[in-house]
Amino acid sequence: MQEKINLIRSEILEKIDSFDSSRALYEFRKLFLDNKEGKISLLMKGLKDVPKEDRPAAGKSINELKNWALSLFEEYDARIHKLELEKKIAGEAVDVTEPAVKRRAGALHPNTMVQNELIDIFSAMGFEIYEGSEIETDYYNFTALNTPEDHPARDMQDTFYLSPGFLLRTQTSAGQIHVMEKSRPPIKILSPGKVFRSDDDATHSPMFSQMEGLVVDRGISLCDLQGMLDLFSEKIFGQGVKTRLRPSYFPFTEPSVEVDVSCFECGGKGCKLCKGTGWIEVLGAGVVNRHVLENCGIDPDEYTGFAFGMGVERIAMLKYGINNIKVLFESDTRFAEQFRD
Numbered sequence: 001m002q003e004k005i006n007l008i009r010s011e012i013l014e015k016i017d018s019f020d021s022s023r024a025l026y027e028f029r030k031l032f033l034d035n036k037e038g039k040i041s042l043l044m045k046g047l048k049d050v051p052k053e054d055r056p057a058a059g060k061s062i063n064e065l066k067n068w069a070l071s072l073f074e075e076y077d078a079r080i081h082k083l084e085l086e087k088k089i090a091g092e093a094v095d096v097t098e099p100a101v102k103r104r105a106g107a108l109h110p111n112t113m114v115q116n117e118l119i120d121i122f123s124a125m126g127f128e129i130y131e132g133s134e135i136e137t138d139y140y141n142f143t144a145l146n147t148p149e150d151h152p153a154r155d156m157q158d159t160f161y162l163s164p165g166f167l168l169r170t171q172t173s174a175g176q177i178h179v180m181e182k183s184r185p186p187i188k189i190l191s192p193g194k195v196f197r198s199d200d201d202a203t204h205s206p207m208f209s210q211m212e213g214l215v216v217d218r219g220i221s222l223c224d225l226q227g228m229l230d231l232f233s234e235k236i237f238g239q240g241v242k243t244r245l246r247p248s249y250f251p252f253t254e255p256s257v258e259v260d261v262s263c264f265e266c267g268g269k270g271c272k273l274c275k276g277t278g279w280i281e282v283l284g285a286g287v288v289n290r291h292v293l294e295n296c297g298i299d300p301d302e303y304t305g306f307a308f309g310m311g312v313e314r315i316a317m318l319k320y321g322i323n324n325i326k327v328l329f330e331s332d333t334r335f336a337e338q339f340r341d
């Protein structure tokens with residue numbers, strides 16, 4: 001018996017130093033201390049075969065071996081655990097000298113900023129927002145706007161037709177008809193949205209954004225339009241900016257005007273931006289043509305109105321000194337970041 005005990009003892013001592021993981025140590029421990037199959041447990045079970053008179057001494061020795069093994073494994077287990085923890089902590093060390101990853105904050109696109117600004121200005125004047133749809137029928141985009149099929153004005157706008165009768169709207173003016181069909185005066189709406197034209201150069205894009213305004217009530221005249229535009233121009237381009245109306249032509253307004261603002265760059269003296277004229281064209285407008293009111297079931301002898309339409313990109317380009325419309329559509333975040341408020 002003593003021999004067996006010595007053998008187990010030396011077997012344990014021989015290997016116990018070689019483990020570097022608590023898992024491996026645990027497996028090794030099981031070889032000796034497993035309740036069923038551990039070598040020490042089996043010794044205990046073998047006691048019954050020991051002659052009766054030797055049994056107490058053998059039992060004592062086995063117990064001593066067991067206690068010795070238990071405390072030895074405990075001591076090694078604690079040591080390995082400590083090493084494992086130190087290793088883990090060393091692996092997770094924070095290098096406080098490492099440069100931080102730079103966070104890049106987003107910025108609103110200049111077009112969005114101008115659009116928001118326009119919406120703020122006009123809603124403060126009591127305009128309600130109406131968003132129409134980008135796909136329109138020929139009727140809403142042209143016919144109802146006093147632009148019949150054979151009207152030369154249809155050639156003024158190169159249209160993307162989707163199928164006979166359906167098109168991508170070329171102007172937010174289509175929204176005027178929807179609003180006037182559904183509601184009765186007083187009407188005061190602002191209709192922002194994308195429009196599409198087959199047009200592509202440094203200042204034109206096949207898709208761009210417009211902002212349409214429509215006011216219909218009793219006694220509305222061109223004076224109301226100009227008064228409102230004066231307020232708008234100072235708000236968007238700065239104090240002291242004046243407006244000027246020039247005669248123009250749109251089938252859906254009569255009279256029609258082109259609206260210029262005095263150059264906010266040179267104060268009207270003449271510079272590169274205003275091409276030496278002192279004035280910059282910003283939008284088209286006019287008194288709603290009586291045929292358009294009639295088309296929507298509004299009595300033109302009782303009600304009158306004015307409408308205006310402006311290109312959002314054009315305003316953004318003027319305001320921020322952008323000379324090519326393409327950069328507004330390139331989705332380069334570095335571009336938008338330059339205009340952060």
Ligand code: PHE
Pocket residue numbers: 170171172173212250253284285286307308309310
């Ligand atoms: N729809 C016109 C355009 O796209 C602008 C406009 C709107 C003119 C309303 C007069 C009245 O050019």
